[in-house]
């Protein structure tokens with residue numbers, strides 16, 4: 001996608017500033033604007049940059065590069081904007097990045113390095129592809145199954161406890177599932193930073209192996225991988241995938257509703273829940289994680305002040321965790337402080353990348369909150 005594909009929306013920003021605050025609530029919505037406090041760092045500014053670049057009124061520069069990459073693509077602006085352009089804000093911001101890469105003004109150096117590693121070792125973490133399933137004790141797993149658990153690079157190489165908990169939980173509930181060592185990066189890091197050259201061939205590979213496994217469902221513990229398969233792959237491959245795509249919380253809450261699983265052990269703690277942007281705002285999955293948490297005996301659930309579509313981003317997405325390391329954690333610090341106000345003992349999420357950045361913030365401010373993924377809780381009590 002380039003600016004030509006979003007051209008008709010580039011004139012639609014009314015500069016009303018609704019995107020900067022939660023609708024009728026007036027708490028801040030945009031981590032980027034709040035940090036840099038200059039028009040070009042809010043969604044509206046980026047729409048106007050895109051318009052001016054397209055018209056030839058603005059030349060690419062280092063300051064433009066910073067403005068377009070200093071955004072976790074959280075999508076909060078798109079929820080708050082009440083104009084027609086709202087549905088296209090993320091597309092415009094991604095198109096701007098893709099255009100920047102085309103003309104050599106993007107991405108940031110850290111993004112270029114992870115793209116090289118995705119090409120070489122199929123992950124952005126500078127790890128060996130052969131170690132992708134090193135978290136798994138079992139060395140033999142079925143080559144075919146009804147469900148393919150797509151682990152994702154962050155759980156495979158960094159937050160391995162989430163991969164282990166998901167695998168263990170699926171075993172406990174007797175799911176007909178398997179994993180695949182030939183899984184490649186889902187391409188979310190490439191798509192979000194405008195580096196789209198390799199995306200189609202990688203998407204084809206990931207879908208081909210799922211079909212070879214005769215999978216009817218692909219399930220994800222990573223919100224970023226899930227969003228990429230669910231929203232991006234059908235557009236990139238120009239076809240319905242022919243396989244059901246579910247976040248693990250959707251899969252489990254369906255089982256819970258059908259009475260196929262029950263939660264009997266107690267988790268006698270107070271928890272609050274952080275909605276990952278890629279699961280909530282980007283795809284609309286808000287209730288499944290809440291249904292699961294509320295079904296846990298003894299668990300006391302309390303909402304964050306900014307929740308569901310109004311959730312404050314964790315700060316890790318859109319290439320911000322790699323490109324603006326300290327700022328990414330600052331965004332998460334604000335979320336952790338908001339969670340502390342609920343008096344919860346546990347901050348729960350359902351994405352390894354949110355887990356990672358929120359945990360970094362918890363450590364930085366020496367918060368007493370405990371970070372946990374929803375599958376880690378469920379694996380302990382099912």
Ligand code: SF4
Pocket residue numbers: 012013014015016017018019020043044047080081082083085086089
């Ligand atoms: S992006 Fe939407 S909310 Fe923001 S200034 Fe433009 S029209 Fe208004």
Ligand code: SF4
Pocket residue numbers: 029030031032033041042043071072073074075076077078
């Ligand atoms: S995607 Fe998030 S950080 Fe980026 S402009 Fe919109 S609200 Fe701000």
